[in-house]
Amino acid sequence: MAEHCTNDRPPTFSKPKVELHVHLDGAIRIDTILDVAKQRGILLPADTVAALKGLCTVSEPATLTEFLGKFNQYMHVIAGDRKAIKRIAYEFVEAKAKEGVAYVEVRYSPHFLANSGVEPIPWDQKEGDVTPDEVVRLVNEGLSEGEKAFKVKARSILCCMRHMPNWSMEVVELCKKYRNDGVVAIDLAGDESMNCVAYPGHRNAYEAVDVLKAERIGHGYHTVEDQALYRRLLEDNMHFEICPVSSKLTGACDPDFTKHPLITFKKDKANYSLNTDDPLIFNSTLDTDYATVQKYMGFTDEDFKRLNINAAQASFLPEKEKKDLLNLLYNAYDMVDSTEL
Numbered sequence: 644m645a646e647h648c649t650n651d652r653p654p655t656f657s658k659p660k661v662e663l664h665v666h667l668d669g670a671i672r673i674d675t676i677l678d679v680a681k682q683r684g685i686l687l688p689a690d691t692v693a694a695l696k697g698l699c700t701v702s703e704p705a706t707l708t709e710f711l712g713k714f715n716q717y718m719h720v721i722a723g724d725r726k727a728i729k730r731i732a733y734e735f736v737e738a739k740a741k742e743g744v745a746y747v748e749v750r751y752s753p754h755f756l757a758n759s760g761v762e763p764i765p766w767d768q769k770e771g772d773v774t775p776d777e778v779v780r781l782v783n784e785g786l787s788e789g790e791k792a793f794k795v796k797a798r799s800i801l802c803c804m805r806h807m808p809n810w811s812m813e814v815v816e817l818c819k820k821y822r823n824d825g826v827v828a829i830d831l832a833g834d835e836s837m838n839c840v841a842y843p844g845h846r847n848a849y850e851a852v853d854v855l856k857a858e859r860i861g862h863g864y865h866t867v868e869d870q871a872l873y874r875r876l877l878e879d880n881m882h883f884e885i886c887p888v889s890s891k892l893t894g895a896c897d898p899d900f901t902k903h904p905l906i907t908f909k910k911d912k913a914n915y916s917l918n919t920d921d922p923l924i925f926n927s928t929l930d931t932d933y934a935t936v937q938k939y940m941g942f943t944d945e946d947f948k949r950l951n952i953n954a955a956q957a958s959f960l961p962e963k964e965k966k967d968l969l970n971l972l973y974n975a976y977d978m979v980d981s982t983e984l
Contacts, residue, residue, distance in 0.1 A: 663957065666921050668731075668755060685720050724773070725781055732784070736792070745975075749797060776820075862890065955972055
């Protein structure tokens, strides 16, 4: 699978990749936001790509409040617009194709893109007629059409929001309704998440694993501070969705990458993947994360092969499709089978 690199530098890892932790609403093109705003007659505080990018991105470690505030700059442009919702899903797959991704699981809250049947209506929108159910259908259509056009397999994870528990039961029902139409998991976003994903602070990891029965852990950097928990997760082969650039810019980890917990995960041969999280807000691509860990943490092509095999094995695909994905990676990596790693 060829990979496009926009800065005239060859990609850090040019083989097919798997990405498991990326937010659809944090992966929208700046030019798309500007275009949709123009079509809808929405006035933005900036009218060029460079100026709007400056408002929507962070380049230095920020507080969580500053980070979340970036979504307020543009989400009202996309939410509640059928064409825009489908478009961002389609363009997301196109972007992942350019990054050399063979399979991606993208997550989002259907309620954050709706303007009807949701209380409160997000982003100060006026009430309209796009429900969370229709949002899921539109995203599924965009991902499916993108998959056909760009030959990247794309599936979605629906997010419950910890601070909006009144939305959660509908998210569960939407997961059931669309489980055979592109939706592969449910996620509890916020402090921790759940065909379960988790975002724990290290004590919350106990609840994520024991109560929510999380099958993967989003981030999970502070688990290394609790050796009993960390050793248990290693023994259970728990999958960590690592987002290096995000971890620095959200203040989740020491900004010095040479002190990153991923170095410990790597040394201990933990089960993890590399992911972008919110590439719009971090002004990054998947290659940014690969280049970062290569430069500061000594990752090699063999490490990249291993972590992508782990990502494929930890994916929420049905077993037949998972086996096909693994075979695609083995062939691309010149591996007869997984015994070589």
